[in-house]
Amino acid sequence: MSADVSLAILAKAPIPGRVKTRLIPACGAEQAARVHAHLLCRTVHVASAAFPAERLTLWTALDHAHPLFLELAERYGIALHPQPDGDLGARLHHALAWANGPALAIGSDCPVLSPALLHACAEALMVHDASCLPAEDGGYALLGLRQAHPHLFTAIDWGSERVMTQTTRRINELGWRLACPATVWDVDRPEDLHRWQRSAEIPLDSTPGSFVRETFFRPSVRPEDASNEPK
Template identity: 40%
Template sequence: MSTGPELVLFARYPVAGQCKTRLIPALGPEGAAAVHRHLAERTVGVLRQAGCPVTIAYTGASEAAFRDWLGPDFAYAQQAEGDLTARLLPFAARAPVVFFGADTPDLAPAHVAAAVEALANHRVAIGPAEDGGYYLIAMRDPLPELLTDMPWSTAEVLPETLRRLEAMAIAPALLATLADCDRPEDLARWPDLAA
């Protein structure tokens, strides 16, 4: 039986031209979609090993299409319409929860385990990303303040999150820093992704 916080993976269906759009100049629409498909499948494999309930927060195709793609052994929930805040808040209300995107090639089971373990002693755990954002955020209870009016997709996400936590007198657990694969220059780090 799975126990622990809900692991929520935000995933877009890998349709050419609709995902990983910042990689299109380097790889073309099909290549960028193929990278997204590979990263999402890899992330699902990592989360599957965690022993916690996993929910795929999906967009871009039907639940049936996602089940065919990623497997029937997960919970599936459609993302809300709107910006990232609007899509995150319904899941934050279900805390304890750990949010993941599908763009961190080096994410490993140890990183997931560290986030889950951190929630035993911290209300919030964050996996910082090299670009100034984060590759995961874990919350023991709903904290919509950390997700509202956030400058998403900028280098200010992590600093702003830490400022808000300090103002709330919450000391987060900071996990290992990893890199996301978002831009053409990121591909040099993972040449197998572009192959």
Template identity: 35%
Template sequence: MNAQLLVLAKTPVPGRVKTRLCPPCTPEQAARIAAASLADTLDAGTAATIKRRCLVVEGDHPAPEGWHRVAQRGVSLGERLAHAFADTRVSGTGSLLIGMDTPQVDAGLLSAAARRLAEDDADAVLGCAEDGGWWVLGLRDPAHGRALRHVPMSRSDTGALTRAALADRGLRIVELPAQRDVDTSADASAVAKLCSPDSRFARTVAELISPLEFA
């Protein structure tokens, strides 16, 4: 089975992204951190062994060369996720969706997740986040993404509720390693330590957040 990678993202506009970083960051600094996180995520996706790549974006952020681009639809996050799977569906191709909040995820991890989704015992792969949400969801049949429409998002039980919604459809779910995503400045500092020191995210956090921690 072939697989495609979907990256769900917001254009890094001050006041519209990473608002939980403020304070200590200003809206402009938070947008710079979001931009670095998105850029590193797209780089990892470009390097991954995956057939097709698509940026599902809110706003006018361009897709990298070789990527497809689809505008987000829907009001709630659950609706936008469901539409992301539906609007990018390709016959015979599974979909692996991640956000822009885990810049520590590399090409090897994404490639491994896609391979796991292709195995016969997996209808879905789910990687939960340390805060109770999830950082990746892969569906062998993207039509099952409609199960997300009514799953409450951004809660400590979102991962568990997502798992239950998929199980209710009879899907065989394979768990992937948990990751920490970036919501707060403490998250950003912790995740930066998991990234390569010369990554955009690590360098941006070192410039903008690290000095504030010692102010």
């Protein structure tokens, strides 16, 4: 079954002031957008190492024709589709149901996501109805389903520490089997950014495309040094 699993990536365009807003008080809107852009580039890079391009879809938000989306689509040969209106649950359900088969859905802000973790979640769907990568903050960084079901996405407190608990309860109510290969963390708060900068296995400027370099990365400032910039 793992060869038939699709992967949906849900991402916003890196528009300053509209992404990573919880980082803005610490580093400013421009730097927060840089972080978001790099994490998105890294996520697509990791996804393309784990799945063939025809199994990948980048679901876009805020600006569907943003230059970064177009560059990633060209660079990796992946499909772009606009996210529908609605809350996160509606958008996740749409992306998973659109796959019309077993699928994984991820965001773009988990810096420890790896091809091995993606493969583990895909393989888990061979014997489980759902797979998940719970996040330390109480949410999840990945949800995989053999078939999409709206019960998992309605009346969930999105953005809260209750998301994983509520989702697990819904999975149990359906009588489904759940696999959680690992617990991960994502970059939402200033302390998460500092943790990433201290522990990143891949340098923060190693995977972005030309749009990110030309638009966000000034030659004299590396992203990991941005915390020392004047506010």
